[in-house]
Amino acid sequence: xxxxxxxxxxxxxxxxxxxxxxxxxxxxxxxxxxxxxxxxxxxxxxxxxxxxxxxxxxxxxxxxxxxxxxxxxxxxxxxxxxxxxxxxxxxxxxxxxxxxxxxxxxxxxxxxxxxxxxxxxxxxxxxxxxxxxxxxxxxxxxxxxxxxxxxxxxxxxxxxxxxxxxxxxxxxxxxxxxxxxxxxxxxxxxxxxxxxxxxxxxxxxxxxxxxxxxxxxxxxxxxxxxxxxxxxxxxxxxxxxxxxxxxxxxxxxxxxxxxx
Amino acid sequence: xxxxxxxxxxxxxxxxxxxxxxxxxxxxxxxxxxxxxxxxxxxxxxxxxxxxxxxxxxxxxxxxxxxxxxxxxxxxxxxxxxxxxxxxxxxxxxxxxxxxxxxxxxxxxxxxxxxxxxxxxxxxxxxxxxxxxxxxxxxxxxxxxxxxxxxxxxxxxxxxxxxxxxxxxxxxxxxxxxxxxxxxxxxxxxxxxxxxxxxxxxxxxxxxxxxxxxxxxxxxxxxxxxxxxxxxxxxxxxxxxxxxxxxxxxxxxxxxxxxxxxxxxxxxxxxxxxxxxxxxxxxxxxxxxxxxxxxxxxxxxxxxxxxxxxxxxxxxxxxxxxxxxxxxxxxxxxxxxxxxxxxxxxxxxxxxxxxxxxxxxxxxxxxxxxxxxxxxxxxxxxxxxxxxx
Numbered sequence: 141x142x143x144x145x146x147x148x149x150x151x152x153x154x155x156x157x158x159x160x161x162x163x164x165x166x167x168x169x170x171x172x173x174x175x176x177x178x179x180x181x182x183x184x185x186x187x188x189x190x191x192x193x194x195x196x197x198x199x200x201x202x203x204x205x206x207x208x209x210x211x212x213x214x215x216x217x218x219x220x221x222x223x224x225x226x227x228x229x230x231x232x233x234x235x236x237x238x239x240x241x242x243x244x245x246x247x248x249x250x251x252x253x254x255x256x257x258x259x260x261x262x263x264x265x266x267x268x269x270x271x272x273x274x275x276x277x278x279x280x281x282x283x284x285x286x287x288x289x290x291x292x293x294x295x296x297x298x299x300x301x302x303x304x305x306x307x308x309x310x311x312x313x314x315x316x317x318x319x320x321x322x323x324x325x326x327x328x329x330x331x332x333x334x335x336x337x338x339x340x341x342x343x344x345x346x347x348x349x350x351x352x353x354x355x356x357x358x359x360x361x362x363x364x365x366x367x368x369x370x371x372x373x374x375x376x377x378x379x380x381x382x383x384x385x386x387x388x389x390x391x392x393x394x395x396x397x398x399x400x
Numbered sequence: 401x402x403x404x405x406x407x408x409x410x411x412x413x414x415x416x417x418x419x420x421x422x423x424x425x426x427x428x429x430x431x432x433x434x435x436x437x438x439x440x441x442x443x444x445x446x447x448x449x450x451x452x453x454x455x456x457x458x459x460x461x462x463x464x465x466x467x468x469x470x471x472x473x474x475x476x477x478x479x480x481x482x483x484x485x486x487x488x489x490x491x492x493x494x495x496x497x498x499x500x501x502x503x504x505x506x507x508x509x510x511x512x513x514x515x516x517x518x519x520x521x522x523x524x525x526x527x528x529x530x531x532x533x534x535x536x537x538x539x540x541x542x543x544x545x546x547x548x549x550x551x552x553x554x555x556x557x558x559x560x561x562x563x564x565x566x567x568x569x570x571x572x573x574x575x576x577x578x579x580x581x582x583x584x585x586x587x588x589x590x591x592x593x594x595x596x597x598x599x600x601x602x603x604x605x606x607x608x609x610x611x612x613x614x615x616x617x618x619x620x621x622x623x624x625x626x627x628x629x630x631x632x633x634x635x636x637x638x639x640x641x642x643x644x645x646x647x648x649x650x651x652x653x654x655x656x657x658x659x660x661x662x663x664x665x666x667x668x669x670x671x672x673x674x675x676x677x678x679x680x681x682x683x684x685x686x687x688x689x690x691x692x693x694x695x696x697x698x699x700x701x702x703x704x705x706x707x708x709x710x711x712x713x714x715x716x717x718x719x720x721x722x723x724x725x726x727x728x729x730x731x732x733x734x735x736x737x738x739x740x741x742x743x744x745x746x747x748x749x750x751x752x753x754x755x756x757x758x759x760x761x762x763x764x765x766x767x768x769x770x771x772x773x774x775x776x777x778x779x780x781x782x783x784x785x786x787x788x789x
Contacts, residue, residue, distance in 0.1 A: 209418070216422060327430065330461040330473040333422045 141195035141291045141312075144251040145186040145219065146242060146272075147179040149203050149210040150262040157262070163358060164365035165232050166262060168204060175210040178257025180217075180325040181318050185287055186255045187218045188323065193291035196220050198251070202230060202241055208341065215336035216328035222341035223249075229346050232358025235263070239271030241356055244349050247276060253295065256317040258283050269317035279310035282317040406663055410698035415705050416482070423479045427486040430460050435490035440750040442612040443491070446605070450531065450573040450614055453497065458528020462487065462498050464506035470522035472506070478708035481653035485704075489657035492760035493613030499654070500569040501525060503647035505532025508578045508589055511642065512633030517591055521576055533574035535565030535618050536640045542567075543773050543788070545580075546637055550620060552581040552590060552630075559630065561590060561598075561623040567767065571601040571616025578631070579620065580640045589631035589639050598623035609763040645718050648768045649711060652724035653704045655732035655764055656697060658757040663693050665754055666739035669746070680742070689742060693735045700728045719781040726774035733761040 151157050151171040160167040175183075186197045199214035201207045202225035211222040225241055233241070246254060254276075259266040266282075273280035281287075284297035285305065295314050298305040328336075346353050354360060380389045394400045407413070413421065434456065442448045457463055465473040466480035475483075480502075488495035506525050509517050524530035541547045550563025561581055571577070577592045577599070592599060600619040607615060631639065667690055670681035680686050707724045710716040736758035740747040747754050765771055773788070780786045 212418065212422070327426050327460065328422065330423055330426070330465055330475050330479070333419055333426070334473070334475065336422075337419060 141190065141193045141252045141289070142250065143186045143190055143195055143197050143253045143255060144246055144249075145179075145182050145197060145199050145214065145255045146268075147183065147199055147201050147210055147214055147257075148176045148260050148262075149173040149201065149207040150176045150260055153177065153261055159365075159368055163232060164368060165358065168206075173206050173209060175213050176257055176260045176262075178259060178261070178318070178320060179210075179214075180257075181320055181322050182255045182257045183214045183217055183219065184323045184325040185316075185318050186253070187326070189253065189287070189289045189291075190220075193289070195252075195291065198223060198249075200242065200245065201225070202233075202238060204231070211341055212336050213328060215339045215341075216333040217326055218332055219339075221339055224341055224343045225349065226343050227346040227353075229353040229357050232361060233356045234361040234363065235265050235267050235271060236362055237356040237360050239268050239275055241346075241349065241351055242268070243272045243275035244351050245344060246272070248349065250313075252312045253289060254278070254313070254315045256315070258317040258319045266317070269315055273315035276313075276315070279314045280316075281308050281310055281314060284316055284318050285322045287316060287318065287322070406660065406694040406697045407701060409694055410701060412698070412701055412705075415702075416478075420476070420479050420482060423475065424482040424486055427460065427462065427483045428489070430456075431486050431490035431494075435487075435494055436753075439491045439494070439612050440753070440756065443493070443756050444611070444750055446607070446611045448493065448497075448612050448614065450497065450570070453494070454501070454528035454531050454573075456528070457498060457501075458526060462502070463528055464502040464510070464522065464526050467502070467506060467510045467522075467526075470510070470518050471524075471526035472510075472522065473526075476708075477649070477711035478705065481650065481704060481708045484650040484654040485657035485660075487657065488654035489661040491612045491756065492654065492658055492764050493610045495650070495654045495657070496569050496610060496613050499647045499650045500534055501528075501532050503650050504534035504643050505570075505574075505576065505578050507646045508534065508631065508639070508643045509591065512589060512631040512639055513591065514628065514632050516628065517631070521591065525576075530575040531570055531573050533568050533570040533577045533616075533618075534640075534643065535568055535577050535579040536644070537567050538564060539566045539617075543770055545640065546587075548580065548582055548587070550579070550581045552583045552588065552625075554584075555624070557627040559590065559625045559627070561592070561620045561625060563620050565618040565620075567604070568601070568616045568618050569610075570614055571618055572603045572614050574601070577618060578643075579618070581620075586635045587637055587639065588635055590625060590629050591631065592620075592623060592625060592629065596623050596625065609759045611759075641718075644768060645721050648721050648725045649707065649716075651764060651768055652707055652721065652728050655728045655761065656700050656704060658761055658764075659693075659697050659700070659732035659735040662736045662739040662754045662757050663690070663697055665752055666690065666693075666742040669743050669752070673744075686742060689738050693738055696731045696735060700731050703727060719777050722769065722774040722777040722781075725769060726771060726778060729761065729765045730771060733758070733765050736761050 152174045155171045158167045190197045197219040198221050199219040200223045256269040281297040283300045285300050286298035288296040296309045299308050461473045462483050465475045468474045552559045552561045579590045598621045601616045604615045673680050739754045776788045
């Protein structure tokens with residue numbers, strides 16, 4: 141079974157993120173990049189399925205030069221090979237354009253399963269997995285917290301809902317997105333870290349993938365950031381002094397604000 | 401202004417390759433999630449879950465990580481040093497467990513053992529399923545191990561060991577002890593399963609340092625061992641001393657981890673602690689302390705990395721390891737004490753890691769060659785005169 145797991149490098153969750161005033165996009169150069177946390181669960185799930193089915197895991201990432209670090213991390217966890225979609229023309233791509241590039245590259249190579257984390261911690265849209273499935277014409281099993289892929293041409297997942305979960309099933313090839321709690325991502329082993337640098341990573345440009353540059357990048361985005369401003373500083377708040385009627389005062393306040 | 405950590409000030413990351421940074425990050429992550437939240441309690445109780453930790457450390461891959469084959473990872477010496485640093489940023493006791501397992505017990509078997517001994521012990525020790533200890537120091541022979549009393553006598557093909565060993569890390573939790581003893585041919589190493597009749601480990605209590613570490617006395621009372629228990633590869637003090645050289649190398653890096661944790665704690669504390677309506681970090685007296693400590697820490701790291709590169713090229717000499725141990729244990733202890741001072745009254749509690757590191761470093765300053773012995777090794781290298789003979 142060939143599994144493609146899509147990973148994204150995002151700004152470290154704990155770092156202060158800034159927008160670049162010139163492009164009105166995230167300033168990725170000034171912050172440390174890490175593998176999107178939810179993608180670690182996707183890599184772990186891909187590795188578990190591959191281990192059980194003697195499959196192969198190819199890690200795919202689209203992003204600037206430093207995204208190779210995130211690909212290497214997935215390789216050091218145990219993935220077999222990497223694909224890096226790297227092209228200056230991709231900068232500023234929205235979800236629509238991102239899904240186009242990813243789908244185009246996967247289409248050319250084939251996969252039995254495509255696994256994503258359910259969202260990235262920077263953009264937080266959760267739509268790319270569904271868009272990629274749609275573009276590839278494949279079934280999508282999103283927000284999975286349990287996946288069974290025995291390698292017999294079927295895949296079954298527990299799809300998390302607001303009320304519990306749905307059990308959904310599809311034939312492969314299929315696209316899956318996973319939520320946290322599906323597994324416990326492994327630490328890269330030292331042997332894995334040392335082996336990672338010998339594993340193949342293929343770099344693909346827009347031209348290599350046969351993608352027209354007009355259909356991706358900031359210029360092709362369906363929406364535009366018109367302007368942005370810093371979040372207003374937090375106001376001091378109101379202090380209610382309890383003179384025996386504190387409860388009443390709080391209830392009055394909540395009712396005034398229509399909270400109760 | 402964006403502040404910098406002491407190592408950022410020195411641009412240390414620039415000196416590490418991607419693989420070294422990745423290995424360091426994995427160990428740091430383990431220490432942050434597994435060691436730091438619990439180690440103050442282990443220290444206070446004077447007890448650690450050694451078996452459980454050994455297995456987790458084995459899974460992590462740090463046990464004998466710089467050795468080749470037999471289930472070991474075969475990393476570079478620099479990567480091993482960085483792992484020691486991160487482990488000791490958690491606690492010197494945890495780093496001691498790893499040093500004794502990998503650099504002393506496993507290294508001795510790896511370097512001087514028979515193929516059978518290596519096959520029998522190393523894979524389980526690398527996985528942390530078997531714990532090792534190393535018996536060289538005796539109650540009356542510390543800096544002068546050549547005077548050891550423990551001896552092994554032939555009885556037919558067998559060996560009979562008698563004597564005692566002191567300050568043995570992992571002693572009470574060990575499955576196997578590498579014990580050095582005097583024989584007719586000179587000092588030799590023996591691989592002693594700890595369930596051999598006549599072998600007893602007595603835990604040393606009332607320590608105020610390395611409390612998150614098991615320290616023991618080993619008593620050998622007519623311990624009968626088969627002929628193949630002896631390490632065939634070495635005769636003489638060169639054997640144990642080359643093991644110690646390995647462990648000391650790890651300490652050159654390790655001490656910096658404890659010092660870094662102290663200094664980062666002190667910087668954070670001084671920025672947030674207000675007296676006279678301003679952070680104490682705003683006082684020149686405090687800034688001088690912080691600046692001097694950061695400079696010493698960074699210098700120590702440059703030295704450690706230089707020694708690591710020499711070791712990876714197989715060029716390092718024992719007196720160079722002494723330079724590193726002498727300087728870095730001394731400066732780390734000085735940094736820990738100064739940081740304790742910056743934390744004021746809060747510096748004496750286990751709520752902060754500083755006094756724990758400070759007390760631990762008192763042991764590290766002394767073990768694996770006292771500061772005085774390393775000074776004399778350097779003195780001999782400079783003058784050609786061995787002052788300790």
